[in-house]
Amino acid sequence: LPEARQRTAVPGVATGLAVTGAGGDVLYVEASLADAETGSTGVALTGQLGDVMKESAHIALSYLRSRGAELELPVADLKDRGVHVHVPAGAVPKDGPSAGVTMTTALASLLSGRPVRGDVAMTGEVSLTGRVLPIGGVKQKLLAAHRAGITTVLIPARNEPDLDDVPAEVLRELDVRPVSDVREVLEVALESATAPAAAAA
Amino acid sequence: LPEARQRTAVPGVATGLAVTGAGGDVLYVEASLADAETGSTGVALTGQLGDVMKESAHIALSYLRSRGAELELPVADLKDRGVHVHVPAGAVPKDGPSAGVTMTTALASLLSGRPVRGDVAMTGEVSLTGRVLPIGGVKQKLLAAHRAGITTVLIPARNEPDLDDVPAEVLRELDVRPVSDVREVLEVALESATAPAAAAA
Amino acid sequence: LPEARQRTAVPGVATGLAVTGAGGDVLYVEASLADAETGSTGVALTGQLGDVMKESAHIALSYLRSRGAELELPVADLKDRGVHVHVPAGAVPKDGPSAGVTMTTALASLLSGRPVRGDVAMTGEVSLTGRVLPIGGVKQKLLAAHRAGITTVLIPARNEPDLDDVPAEVLRELDVRPVSDVREVLEVALESATAPAAAAA
Amino acid sequence: LPEARQRTAVPGVATGLAVTGAGGDVLYVEASLADAETGSTGVALTGQLGDVMKESAHIALSYLRSRGAELELPVADLKDRGVHVHVPAGAVPKDGPSAGVTMTTALASLLSGRPVRGDVAMTGEVSLTGRVLPIGGVKQKLLAAHRAGITTVLIPARNEPDLDDVPAEVLRELDVRPVSDVREVLEVALESATAPAAAAA
Amino acid sequence: LPEARQRTAVPGVATGLAVTGAGGDVLYVEASLADAETGSTGVALTGQLGDVMKESAHIALSYLRSRGAELELPVADLKDRGVHVHVPAGAVPKDGPSAGVTMTTALASLLSGRPVRGDVAMTGEVSLTGRVLPIGGVKQKLLAAHRAGITTVLIPARNEPDLDDVPAEVLRELDVRPVSDVREVLEVALESATAPAAAAA
Amino acid sequence: LPEARQRTAVPGVATGLAVTGAGGDVLYVEASLADAETGSTGVALTGQLGDVMKESAHIALSYLRSRGAELELPVADLKDRGVHVHVPAGAVPKDGPSAGVTMTTALASLLSGRPVRGDVAMTGEVSLTGRVLPIGGVKQKLLAAHRAGITTVLIPARNEPDLDDVPAEVLRELDVRPVSDVREVLEVALESATAPAAAAA
């Protein structure tokens, strides 16, 4: 069973894609909500995240906080329950805006209780209005997704021209979906609430 | 359909103008208000904003907080709803006071529910009393607005002499409006509440 | 109409004097109070103010907070209404203690609703007990006030000897008032509440 | 009586393993909860912990705060009782993610009142969902555990290949348990509540 | 009338002594309490104070907060009224522990409403239990006090040997009082509440 | 009367031992609690304490906050009364974990109202569970205690071997007590509540 399927077996975890010194890699964004009875509030961000990546987490949260009704998410849970967003591995510094869609998806999964599909990975900056903005490293990211056994990858629509650089055999085995609004990401990536991941460990 | 029209289709987004290493460029100031039930309060500012630009956001907020009645804006919404101002792209550092009018307009649009006109861009520092103070880079900014399909540009009245440097063919296709108070900006830039942007995506 | 008269047309703005790289200059201290219904509290200081100048703002506020009854100012307004003190231009770093009288005057004007006279400028450090302490650059500051059309300038009494260096023709056209307590500044500079600036734009 | 048995005699202390300049070493993670009547709240982290190790403590706390019901831990105690996590010796800087399992265990021991077994040591990064992620220095850590009289060591399952480098005579005297979820650590390491450490000093 | 008498005419101001680059100098510690109705709380420290001098202010406050009953001071006033301690001149950096007695005296004067005697200056570190600890620069400080028209100077008892270095004619005109507890300072320096400074400006 | 006896005459002061550039020295840890009516809360730490020494103070407080019932200390006093820990002299930077026992003792003395014995000094790191951990400079510290007229010194049990380096004539005049738990320190060092220091100044 591929790693991504195990990692995303519980609501609150989404599979992202990063460019590293050694090509591309899969990363997991994990989100949790404290039990209300613990009295925890506020937002914790861990995983040695740089300034830009921390801002992505705040943008994802504000997007959900302002669109809760529209997205049918129980955002009132955020009032009395501290949110924590973590990106393992804990000692590896990470930065950049391209985990925006992944953070938004992990948080929407957590709030809705709908797990993220284990065969889906994603990359893209998100604006405060939910627009998916272009990012770099499409080729390395698709190669990394393919190596990790991912079969569907969501990329920003404005990055479609970058697909020219991706080997045809990789594109053949991947379902690459260009998106321009993060709602499209949520529609593809979230399992239905009534069909929980049967294969989860 | 030009980008600016899509970006400003929802209330809370205004089109600004910036000087970059490569001439001028259009930028979008996005503002959001958290649902009151999320318990979010305070002000978040993202987009790798420098000190001066963060101060512009605080000046814009204080201007609206102290002139709410006069401007007929429901500023009491700011009490229990966290405000977030973001300026994409998330990884590009930005600074300077010239987004003051754009920030004020994005926030007034958000509070009033009146979208900003998609054919209007603006530049200008704002003082705490709402005066529009002069800025730099008028020529590059007007050229960028023109390239982006903008047809109306608001500039500080004290920058009118800089129009001498702008090519006549650009000025012919732009409606350039010199302003000295930010209320003039709001009067020109905000759509009427009863006539929502029909062309919005 | 001179700039200073326009800038000080609303309560909360006072005209100060600064020494810059290019001689002296007029600066405006602007103060605002948030509407109580916005829930804003605390103190915001903007305009790229240095440590010493920020301390001047806190001294001005503490002076007014501790002398409210004596000065017949409605200081209870400070409880539920956030204060913002801004000194344009927003991108120019400013520092030093000599805006103390100007900050105290802007805030007293704001609280009392009495505008500051548009023909008056001022300079002087203020102590926590309201004493006006000496500052530097008297000559450059008086020249700048004169150039800006100001007719009355308040200076610290202990700076009177510096007037020897000011050209006689400038002194002839200026009413220079040495003061040793900030209450003298307020008496001279604030318009009466019942006679609002008729000439204001 | 070995040191580890004394140190872990009270609930709230777990034995970890670290790589130091001079090979490996045993370290103790200590956790305490303030009496509710002291009014203390929040989280204190001491022991000259680096950024990554502080994040490990926050991840451990968030894991427990979000899984309290599932783990049958009285996490409501965290509401009105300040938590303190300390790692002696106080003057030695420490960093890295590998104390994640030890921190989670010390906190779970504290909350449950079940002491940690004195013959057990552990190492492993923990993710926000409780997964045990691989760490470095397995050989040095097992040698240090062996020297300290530890008989059971919990390591990340993904570190099993590193056991090849550990001398056979050490492995013979150690019960090394590879784990992939921090719940497995808690099951092995926590004494039953009804059988308190009789040998404790 | 000497400067010190004017400065200390109101409760809350005490005359201290400092060593500067150019020998010794008199300094004034000013303290104020916000009107309770302004909602101000907390402690503000201004005058470009260094770390050690800020700590002196906190020690002075804690001493008074813990000994209020014993000293018959209305310390409950500190609950709802923000305290501000300022040391002019605002642009001159100041540091060191020797203003401890001066800060304690200014605050005790403020709370009691008893002005500080205008002919008294003081120097000395204060411990949290009110002990007066030795300081440096006794000679320069006494010379400065003498020049400023001060007639009584309080110094730490442990600094008595330093009086050997002070010119006899200066000592003849000064009443130098060695003290070992800050209560002795308060007894000497505070005017009686019923005999307000008649000579005050 | 030796200095230490005077300094520890009131509850809340304990005598510690430090290594300085010039051998060893005695230091005093002073603790105070604000009157509840002052509204002060929180923890203040002064005396130019380094990071490690500040952490020692937090460990001492957390130890007492979590063991209040067991130690029969009225820790509920900490709820509404700000704590201040100061280590004179105020201008001398201090660091290291070896004042842990001294800080714990000063705070326990303050809470219990039992003064610390004036003939006792102590050194030792404290862990969060109250264990006394070894420190450096035993020889210099014992020599300093002896010079200061101290007759009983508490040291960590694990530092007993260091006594070999201390001159026999010093050991003969000192009662050196090795301890492994901070409760042993409190039992030796605190006067009984019913027998207040008669000799105190």
Ligand SMILES: [Ca+2]
């Ligand atoms: Ca950065």
Ligand SMILES: [Ca+2]
């Ligand atoms: Ca495909």
Ligand SMILES: [Ca+2]
């Ligand atoms: Ca800057």
Ligand SMILES: [Ca+2]
């Ligand atoms: Ca035109």
Ligand SMILES: [Ca+2]
């Ligand atoms: Ca500075």
Ligand SMILES: [Ca+2]
């Ligand atoms: Ca004149």
Ligand SMILES: [Ca+2]
């Ligand atoms: Ca780091």
Ligand SMILES: [Ca+2]
């Ligand atoms: Ca084995």
Ligand SMILES: [Ca+2]
């Ligand atoms: Ca310092």
Ligand SMILES: [Ca+2]
């Ligand atoms: Ca004398």
Ligand SMILES: [Ca+2]
């Ligand atoms: Ca340090």
Ligand SMILES: [Ca+2]
């Ligand atoms: Ca002995």
